[in-house]
Amino acid sequence: MARILDFFLDRKTNRACQAYPDAQSLFNGLQQEESNAIRCLSSKISGSIFQIGKGYQLTDDDIEELICDCITICIQKIRTDQYVFQGYDPASFVIEIAKNQVKNIKRKSQKHETSDLEQFNDPGEEMVAGSGESTEILQRLLQKLDDSCQNLIRLKYLEELKDKDIIEQGITQYTTVDALKNHRAKCMKKLVELGASMSFIQS
């Protein structure tokens, strides 16, 4: 029923699936992080995840975040070869992720009263990379760095610019790749130390 509603209400989204007629092509599209593949996957799973979320009394906003989290985790696992295509639709895999995630969400909401960064020091807490929660914490950690460091890390890791291109385009004050890498290494060291002190990563 949920999938029928999705199809009825969101025809334009299902146009994104025209480029992915089978599970293999969708998997390949997700591996390449293609926007249409992401939209196609979203159209396939939204209804089911909505039902799962409502079963756990999640709000609509939480369910939208959950969908985003699950697709992110799926793509991550594809990129790190933790999820290898075996003939099944990626949508099925993502729905399984959602079932696990939603249990984690409920467990955490009962455990934590606050999301204050300074109080996040529970080493036993499972922080799923790419989830809304971990992204928010990482964002706050980055903001603790100076502007130059934030910029260097953002250019490489979030915008995936090559060092050579960064130097050629004169986006930073560095004129050589070595100087750029040298400074970025110091910035990453600070970020790692911050993350470890907050138990965001292993300390």
Next chain:
Amino acid sequence: MNDHYEKIEDYLEGQLNKADQQNFESSLKQDEELRHTVEQHREMTAQLDAMRIRQKVKSALAEQHTDAAPMRPTMYSNVWAIAAALTALAAAIWFFMPEKQIPDAGIAQQQPLPEPPTSTTTPPANESSNPSNTPVEHDRREQLIALARTNYELPSGTFIRDISSGGAPESTLTQAANAFDRRQYNKVLQLIGTNQEADKDDTARFLRAGARFQMGQYATAKEDYEKLADSFQFKHEARWSLILCYVALDQTAEAKKMLKAMQADPDAPFRTKAIALLKKI
């Protein structure tokens, strides 16, 4: 260890030449602290990559929502929109049906339907239900509010994120934009509701107007949209939203006037919606 730190990134990316890689791996075997640091770096890099992927997913899904459904504040709001429209239609048919003669069989005659209110005075700013409203007036008002809300278009996610990324992270406007993106409209108003800067800046005013509308503060949203009606950047959205404020406030005469103007303008971006809304009110 300090010398090795600069090589960690290259090592993790497989960018070291053969000799350097062998040296590095030899150091890893002997230096536990270096091993630990490399693992931390690997973990942080994975988190950054996950953040990158998440931003891409959000962007793709946001474009999907913008293209497929201009207003999608909740997952199945379209279903509620259809239900609200049908309810409004049914109520309108019932409201304007001619009175039927009821045979006098000891049953009290039905009272004639009250005339729709013609007053154009602005309701109280807090939008709370007026105790002096009759149930019929209350229902009509609810239907008009539902009609206004189903036609309302939230500012696009891309626009909101542009505000967040364009300003300093701790600036009030950036915080307000982030709150708006998370649909924390109450927080948006706490940040810029009475902020004098928002009165001077069209972008902040537009954000505030959207938050006010979402919170049901149609009178104050109307004030903001009136001021934005001639804004270079926001005039079309502001004029459309102003019409919806008039509808929600039961100022249908003003709404119809603006709708007819839009209908007459072939280049008006909201012309199609205006024609549809004119039929409903």
